Amino acid sequence: MCGQCVSVQTQSAETHGITFRIQINVKELLDTDILLKLLFHLPVNYPSTLPEISVNSDQLTRAQCTDVKDKLLEQAKKHLSEPMVHELVLWIQENLKYVIKQPATVYNEKTTLSKAESTEDAVWMLLLHLDHMRAKAKYVKTVEKWASDLRLTGRLMFMGKIILILLQGDRSNIKEYLILQKTSKVDVDSSGKKCKEKMISVLCETKVQPQHKRFQMFEVKEYSTLDELQKEFEAAGLATLFSEFVPPLLK
Structure with a gap:
């Protein structure tokens, strides 16, 4: 700060x-x-x-x-x-x-x-937590456009009330994404007026390690159980990331 x-x-x-x-x-x-x-x-x-x-x-x-x-x-x-x-x-x-x-x-x-x-040209990974999406359809399209424009891959993940964004790409592009996420009117408030995203948490920002899977595209996925979400992380070599950051969100 x-x-x-x-x-x-x-x-x-x-x-x-x-x-x-x-x-x-x-x-x-x-x-x-x-x-x-x-x-x-x-x-x-x-x-x-x-x-x-x-x-x-x-x-x-x-x-x-x-x-x-x-x-x-x-x-x-x-x-x-x-x-x-x-x-x-x-x-x-x-x-x-x-x-x-x-x-x-x-x-x-x-x-x-x-x-x-710190290697700027290495591939970096970012895990974000969103509190909610009121205008979900518009919000999702905006996130997909930003990821495409910045050549970022990963997942926008929904599981119950949990909303996570997992991104991989150049560190400079990830920084640019964060600026867009924090400064753009991407959602609406309780009265339906356009507003900036104020309920976002950066859970993790780190270099992609050899054991981590590289995502080939950006996808929006919904999971019916926590176990399904956990398997997504495990398949990407991110079991530790899941256990450290995701279960606490349920408390």
């Missing part, structure tokens, strides 16, 4: 708008603190016009800073005509680890070793 150290400076001019300089500490995938320096220039007709955004960090590459800026601008478009700086800061605090394409460069023994052991 993110750190709580936030500093804000403002500069204003009647004809040029306002500039915010914000520094925040955020933890990324290797649990290292990343100091982000964000600059938001709000034009006079903000929020009807998007802010100009600049991103800098001594621990990120120029390309990673560009990725962060691009994603912040994408989010800003979703808040056009409403105040958005606070929302954008909260969003990047929660999603930085999914936005940057590789671990940040932090020069200490622990994280350098972790980075060396």
